[in-house]
Amino acid sequence: MQRSIDWEEVRRKREEFWNSSPVYKAIYEHMKKQGYHFIGTIGVVKRCHWTREALVNRRFCYKCLWYGIESHRCIQMSPVAAWCWLRCRHCWRIQPEDIGMHWDETRIPVIDDPEIIAEESIRVHRQIVAGFKGNPKADPLMVEEAMNPKHVAISLTGEPTLYPRLGELIKEYHKRGMTTFLVTHGVRPDILAGLEEEPSQLYLSLEAWNKQKFMEFNRPIVPRAWELVMETIDLFPSFKSPTVYRITLIKGFNDSEEALKGFAKLIEKGNPTYVEVKAYMFIGYSRGRLTPANMPSHEYVREIAKKLADLTGYMVLSESIPSRIVLLSRIKEPIRHGKGCPDGVKHPEKYAWVITHEYEEMKS
Template sequence: MPIPILQPKQDTCDSGCNGIPDGFIETAITDREAKLDFMRQKTTQMGYRFVGRHSAIKVCSWTKESIRGKNVCYKNKFYGIESNQCVQMTPVMFFCNFNCLHCWRNFDYMLPQKEQWDEPKHMLDGCIDAQKEILQGFRGNPNANKMKLEKAMVPKHVAISLSGEPTLYPHLPEFIDEIISRKMTAFLVSNGTRPDMIENLLVHQPTNLYISFYGTNPEMYRKTAVPMEKNFWENVNSSLRMLGRFDCNTVIRLTLSKGLNFTDPKGYANIIENSGSKFIEVKAFMAVGGSRRVMQYTDMPLHAEIQEFAAQIESSSSYRIISEKPDSRVVLLAREGKNFIGIE
């Protein structure tokens, strides 16, 4: 049977595109199932659409901007994806083993237990249907580009990055296979704490595999990512060392925050150099959504500071700066001798 899509009572958010209402975490109930129900209700009111038991989508602001003909995501500039045809989703909305201070979606994450996991095919169908249903609202928008809107109704890209840690979903390899089998591209963003799952993906490769990396030593990592499990440092580094074995585009993303991990560029360069990753994204933390509960606007590095940090990594490694997007405060570096796999 098709997976049901939970409809929102309202598709707005009072505190911004990805805002978290005041008291969201503080009023959450300690009983696990009651807490999950509470979180589903709150996030549905914020514009998230739930698909089945544990998956969700939210139309990205860049998708909306693209349909209006205004701007596109930096992934369009760097990797060629069409922002208006991108489905931003997660197979594990409330499940993560980190509670990163800089996370946009600070939902008081928990670890999965004995979950009933939805099948990949039905999950993908439900996510696409939910995205198309939301975008129907643009048909009455005079600022919408009609051609871009029509193309948006035929998604070409799935960003597995909305919330949570997707490698906690046990059927992730089959989900990626399902995406690729439909001639769509798949970008997977992981924190790298499940090296066994990363290794499984060697025979189920996405289009782009991201590993987010948050510090050059365990103490910095613990302060920034607030991990729930032991051995996080060893597991992340195991995943990083596997990146050179992948044929797909591999990316290490540094999300940098002042006062937490915006330091030691040579340390980052040394670790990244041993990974074999094709690309590095050096990106500023952005004070939006749930991160504003614990972070300040002054914690965001300026783009000029990100440029300088990237330049220091470049001078200490075999990676070279090849692109940037100032409005997203991100710089892209590529490893010398590595070929980029373009997106059709």
């Protein structure tokens, strides 16, 4: 039985924290302008582009196509709004250089209660989708479904493994009958190894293929970060849940033959269930670090993914053109975690047809 939560007190503590210093206040105001909704004290939720697309146009994201995740019933959240051990050039999150201020990104200043984070993320998701009840283009039945979310993407911004009670948070969502996808850069293998409960699917984000390129592009602010990522890769085969390498393709950086051979070695080392090759998006604060030329077309993503498949023996299973992403797999059929897009692997065009060849997310 879930305990009663004093939401006014949660709100008071949150406001007190973010108003406690000019730096925190600046972070808060910048993120609010970007569409983030704060939960607990330092957690955040943001409506995904594909939530709207599902409700208004019945178009769905690649997680629906391949893994059955219903886009309109998916919460996009993070337990840590603005803390990470890396300052990746392609990241959209707010970094100290973006606003000319400094804060300690290595340690989160507040450890929120997992139950509060879970409950408030659901509350905020419901508030967001309730706004579609007045939209004449939205499917009313799907809006009602969306009021009962079934999935959580623990990613969005910051590094979720800096939250020490992550296993408890995953358990809170699972207790509510929800599935969880956890996305990490792998800098906290200790947290991953000690999870009380595994996520439904575990993602490792990769952009660099060796230590030199990692230091150059991911710009760690702690020692031994690359070695920690390698420890995470060593852990991957021990997970019972499906595992994924998300390789963000940055044109002109990690698309060379050397890079692909390096990624192939990392794939052999961690033996993930899937490899998703996804284009870098020229959005958020990354626009101050990279250029539109670094953003590859889907045709280019497809070409690079095929080369990687040839190097690794993984099968090219599917793609989603609007998201500029290609799925490689070592199993013939992806493990599905929901009922969405039942034949989406073989027929992605039924659920994610192309409206524009520009990145849709850039305009949402």
